[in-house]
Amino acid sequence: FEEDLPDAATVTRAREAGGSDVLETVEVPAPAPGPGQLLVKTAAAGVNFIETYQRSGVYPVNYPFVPGAEGSGEVVAMGENVEGFNTGQRIATAEGSGTYSTHFLVDAAKAVLVPDDVSDQQAAALPLQGVTAHYLINSTYRVAPGQTVLTHAGAGGVGQILTQLLKARGARVITTTSTPDKAKIAEAAGADYVLEYQGFAEKVRDITNGEGVSVVYDGVGKDTFLGSLDSLAVRGTMVLFGGASGQVPPYDLQDLNKRGGLYITRPSVPWYLRNAEERTWRFTELFGALTSGDLKLEIGGTYPLAEAGRAHDDLEGRRTTGKLLLVP
Ligand code: NDP
The missing domain is CATH 3.90.180.10 (Medium-chain alcohol dehydrogenases, catalytic domain)
Incomplete structure (x- = not known):
């Protein structure tokens, strides 16, 4: 050629x-x-x-x-x-x-x-934001229908896709945004609760009757990291997948024990597109969600x-x- x-x-x-x-x-x-x-x-x-x-x-x-x-x-x-x-x-x-x-x-x-x-x-x-949202909710921590999940930056690229896929799954979505206009966009994507960043962990506790959420998907990083940990239930999972506000500084693992035996992971796309089978699975579901209207x-x-x-x-x-x- x-x-x-x-x-x-x-x-x-x-x-x-x-x-x-x-x-x-x-x-x-x-x-x-x-x-x-x-x-x-x-x-x-x-x-x-x-x-x-x-x-x-x-x-x-x-x-x-x-x-x-x-x-x-x-x-x-x-x-x-x-x-x-x-x-x-x-x-x-x-x-x-x-x-x-x-x-x-x-x-x-x-x-x-x-x-x-x-x-x-x-x-x-x-592709990139879609695959990210897909692996986060299916492979990093598999969200079940009825579960309550916290994601940040709900009007952003990954944020809007995450929310829509979580709603299609039947989960309850709490998210954060920095402005009222962004809050409207996050709501339109299907978020059940849109919070300001200020004091979000306390509000997550209120929404979940003091329990906290089983998983947080945090792509904001430095500014939200500790609040995200504060939002988790006992044995909850902290998924740190980015640092839009800056990278999270070194962290003492003993803190996970004090907070209730939490799990923590820092995933990225290459570890979740490991072979043809995985790639085909994620893209088939994502294109399917676009076609069905679950995802806009x-x-x-x-x-x-x-x-x-x-x-x-x-x-x-x-x-x-x-x-x-x-x-x-
Ligand atoms: P977004 O469209 O979500 O843009 C970033 C958003 O982060 C902003 O719009 C803003 O929303 C929020 N934010 C909070 N604090 C800050 C700050 N100090 N400076 C800038 N933005 C801030 O971007 P993407 O959807 O492309 O990516 C979101 C995150 O996901 C990034 O951290 C990115 O690196 C990560 N990512 C990780 C992948 C992975 O596999 N690990 C793959 C793809 C993305 P608001 O104003 O509402 O707070």
């Missing part, structure tokens, strides 16, 4: 570690797909918090660095030994390489075909590729709801 290869790609990359001003948009030779790889013409790339950690240097990467693992688009070329895909097909992935680009590479094993009734934008919005994705902002820095500023500045996309 060599003849289908484009000459050049436009990428937005981090020159070095720093603020959003280190992001630059440049033309580079188009990447060529190696064995087992697809070259995808980007329809949309998903913006995720992790890219701000990579850009700022919180997570180590080599610069210049093209961020982005999530995207959708059309397969325009394939390397050797690719099975199950053809050029012209629409794919989506949470595990691509440098999706902040007009073209990106992905291992065919890590791409999924997009169903006809799912748009390119939805297909770019779903709010696209909170669409930015030109060259304005990825503005998307980062908005995300880090707490000004967004739902999913942010970059469109080449």
Whole structure:
């Protein structure tokens, strides 16, 4: 398929570690797909918090660095030994390489075909935050119908998906947001209780008749960590899956005993997309939830590729709801 290869790609990359001003948009030779790889013409790339950690240097990467693992688009070329895909097909992935680009590479094993009734934008919005919400409630801690769960940032990307999947499961959802407008969005996603951050643990106790919740999904991190522990029932599970407010400092494990024999885990996507079976299971259920209407994705902002820095500023500045996309 060599003849289908484009000459050049436009990428937005981090020159070095720093603020959003280190992001630059440049033309580079188009990447060529190696064995087992697809070259995808980007329809949309998903913006995720992790890219701000990579850009700022919180997570180590080599610069210049093209961020982005999530995207959708059309397969325009394939390397050797690719099975199950053809050029012209629409794919989506949470595990691509440098999706902040007009073209990106992905291992065919890590791409999924997009169903006809799912748009390119939805297909770019779903993978990373969708897989996260799916593994959190099915695999990290399996939530049962009727259970009460605390999640934070209920108007955010992961937050809205988590709430909707939990409601479809028949769980009771308590969440937090920072503004009344965000509270309305979290309610629309189905949250039963939307709290302010101030004093949330006490309110969780009130709602649960003093018991606390069996699980907290906490992607806010530094600012909410101790309050989340305060919200847990005896033998409850603390799932720390991110640090939107900053990383949680070192923690004394003895504290888990004092608080009632709590469990704690710090999961991330790669540990829950371990093989084809797991990938297929999660994406089949997520696309199914989109089709059935159990899950609706709010696209909170669409930015030109060259304005990825503005998307980062908005995300880090707490000004967004739902999913942010970059469109080449
Ligand atoms: P969101 O859309 O949820 O945006 C982050 C939200 O966090 C903000 O909108 C804000 O909502 C809340 N927040 C609270 N305190 C702060 C603060 N000090 N600064 C900025 N935001 C704050 O982002 P995502 O859905 O993309 O990600 C949510 C979290 O999940 C992140 O921590 C991310 O790293 C993590 N994540 C983890 C994954 C994993 O596998 N471990 C995978 C994907 C995401 P409000 O204003 O209402 O408080």
